[in-house]
Amino acid sequence: MAAYKARWTIEDLDFSRMALDRVRADENLFYMASSASFVESGSDLYTQNLVDFFRGDAEVVSWLRNQWEPEELQHGRTLRAYVHHAWPEFDWNTAYQDFLAEYATYCKVELLAPTRALEMAARCVVETGTATYYRALARATTEPVLRDLSNRIATDEINHYKHFYGFFRRYREQEGVGRARVLATISKRTLELKSEDADCAIRHLVKARSPERATDASYVRELSARMSGTVRRNLKPGATLKMLMRPLELPATMQAVVQYPIRQFMQHVFLR
Template identity: 40%
Template sequence: MAGTSSASLRQRPRGTEEGSHGWHVDDIPFERIERRAIEGNEDLFYLLMSASFVETGSDTYAANLAEHYRDYPEIAAWLQERWESEELQHGAALRRYVEAVWPDFPWQEAYDSFFGEYSKLCTVEELHEDRHLEMVARCVVETGTTAYYHTLRELSDEPVLRELLGNIRNDEVGHFKHFLKYFKQLQETSPVSRAKIAGALYARLKELRESDSDVALRHVYAHRGRHFSESRHSFADIAQRAYQLVSTQLPADLAVRMLLKPLLLPPRIEGYLHAPIARFATRVMAP
């Protein structure tokens, strides 16, 4: 945002973020889920269950991020008051959906097992020491989640799920825009080089394959019980297929446009780099 300095970010009090949630979990008509359209879909069983785990555990990560940006009250307030609550709403909505479709799955038991491992990975030390570059990393993560939920929406014809995933995808786009805005503000007073930005983009993009979803998938598989018990797929098969589905259906054009934004390139150069970045991103994300 032009004219907003890093100093003003430090000084702005809490509660100045405008806007509110565009939807609420109670708005989703879970009672109208067409179970027969989805309950036999093994791929979506694993992808949706694992997403519900990661989103439900997001408050731990949000707290760490807010602490990381404690010297910037506007950023810390948005992380605590908006980003965290919206991520938790995603988790609550996804949980209600998967429990409605697969009511016999021991969700709480499986989640507790997942969180016991996941919480140990959510530490302040995992964040980039340079707050500029952590914002770049956040932009990559939000690009990945936007593409992920867009892809899941395209994989299903179940109307309630498509509505829910569309809402979550739109939230993730909004989160990306906020992280990009805050990155630009930080850049105005103490800019980091494009080389460092590109390095942070590359490093975080590579890490997407080794993400929280790996941990979540493992715990869903371990607690699946009778669900898809007739399937001959091993966990390695399930994980490979999940990555293949997401990567092959990835909305590459959308993802690349988002990935290029933190570089703050002139439009002409951004257009020139679009094709090679698209090939690179697809190769990195491919199984």
């Protein structure tokens, strides 16, 4: 694989253009940007899991190490920089280290799907979720730098989806995985989109930003629901649905039959 060349860097963002009056008092945007910065910054742990799982496949391992990981970590660094500019009083590093200590316990190879094809299908769901999240975040704010950053990350996540989908098709042919197992994996992973990762990030953010509410489980649930509501109000269901359904490779006539129940299922995930 050719040497990785970044499509954009943190230097492409002009933080001097930030409209601070549009974000400073918005707690929802703080938690959305900060939780994303935590999870993206821990991508190296998850990359190692995938590298171990796909060891022996030079193409996949090289892409994970040389493109996916650098881009995910860049997302984390850039989101961290944004949080620093918008909320400079927040001690990001201390809160992140506390988060990382817990998050590392979730990063285990045994938690991946049972076969390589199914793990690639699961990766497609995750990239669908992240692309949807950042697209929604871009639509949810009028702050120009956050909108620009969110759109850049969403574009990266869609590109990652395309790679994982290509790898999925190759492994599906090798393993002979049927549509029923792919659907089961997609359904399971979609239900996990509001995962331990995000919940862990929110808990540690609350602990650092509002320590008096650190043990208030109802407050943490309220924050999570508010963030989900922002995504739900700003997502484009058609695009998200198309990405979720693509690994099923259904005939056009069957797509029309299953589209409504899958759309309802997707709405349920973001309503929880």
